[in-house]
Amino acid sequence: MNNPNATGPHAEHPPAGPGGQAGQAVVITGCTVADGRAAEGASPVEDAGILVQGDRIARVGARREIxxxxxxxxxxxxxxxxxxYVTPGLVNMHTHLSLSLPGSAGDRIMDMNPYELALYMADGARRTLECGVTTVRCVAEKDHADFALRRAIEAGRVPGPRIFTAGRALACTxxxxxxxxxxxxxxGADGFRRGVRAxxxxxxxxxxxxxxGGIAGEHEAIDTPQLFADEMAAAIETAHAWGRKVTAHAGPAAVIAQAVELGLDCVEHGYQLTPEVAAQMAARGTALVPTLLVTRCKEFFDELGVPEWMQRRSLGAGPEHLESFAAAVxxxxxxxxxxxxxxxxxxxxTNATVRELEHMAEVIGPARALYAATLGPARWLRAENELGTVEPGRYADLIAMDEDPLAGASAFRGVRWVMKGGRVVRTEEEAS
Structure with missing residues (x-):
């Protein structure tokens, strides 16, 4: 499908079971089923069975009944x-499959021609799916290659997660x-309206x-305001008129407060939140995707050859970033x-998704972490009738691990089986 559906995920073609046959039935047993509803009081289903027909879950219950x-x-x-233990596939709400940070590795990605970039992103999409992330929200990708990748995944030409995407992020000059x-x-306001419409x-x-501003901009600071109120208002108003939500890269509390008052739906990072602005976000229903890894990932930066100025800024922001997250919680x-x-x-x-989830769980606990990785994102995406829980009618996007994810988020380090849309896409011990 070429146009997004604002109320649910994109269709997948063809609907397929493990053998790729439309309508084929699969019965999954030998498992305990748990999902994000545990954070709201639901109990896991022990000695469970799951009936999958085509790409959807048909029934969930006791093994003998199924x-x-x-x-x-x-x-x-x-x-x-x-x-x-079986849970829904994870949803990663801050993804860049074409990420290029300052440094040698980023320079190589920036130098890719369109064909190389498409193949690079397709490989990342495959690896993302194999590690148990069955849905991603892309929040800035190069050259609109994300739309081509989404179409290729939907058509079954390449393996990958379900993609919700913002296209190109909008920035001031x-x-x-x-x-x-x-x-x-x-x-200007008109410029941001045109940017949204594009x-x-x-x-x-x-x-x-x-x-x-942010961590990766050499000639800015994290707390540099970059949009005027009329520009933010124009972007938010235009997107909302078209039924789309708006998320914002944002660090400082004052800038976030202004955007939340204008109707912002989500904050990315939130490095410098205060309790007062966090309370404002909660009252207005503005979500937070904290991305805690970005201020505690020296190993990653070293691997990519990220320059010292960016490493200092990133790692130096870590303590306040964690305090901000705690205030939001x-x-x-x-x-x-x-x-x-x-x-x-x-x-x-492990992988970046699971490591982020472990950091979050240290503050919110494993049950809420499972919610934050499944049902919570599905609700934000307005896709909770299709994704995020192990219930009849949802896509059969399922992952399995040997340890209990409600006892600790580190259970996701052991994901060993992945199903997306009724098709088993990983059974080996390690994703490639």
Missing amino acids: LAAAADLPDVTLVDLGGA GGHGHAGSDTLECD QLKAGADLIKVMIS EAGVEVLLGSDMPPFWPFEG
């Missing part, structure tokens, strides 16, 4: 997970991220605006998983 329900179905595949083709420079024309599911802000680092990136013994 086996009985499937007894008369033709062409049923049985999958015994050997005592695993010289603003955060201006040097790359993953941003569009705009000025992304919607391309097929954007949401809009992202850069309203302050205390205020009751909806917090959602997003790594900023590529979701699949090997990092500190």
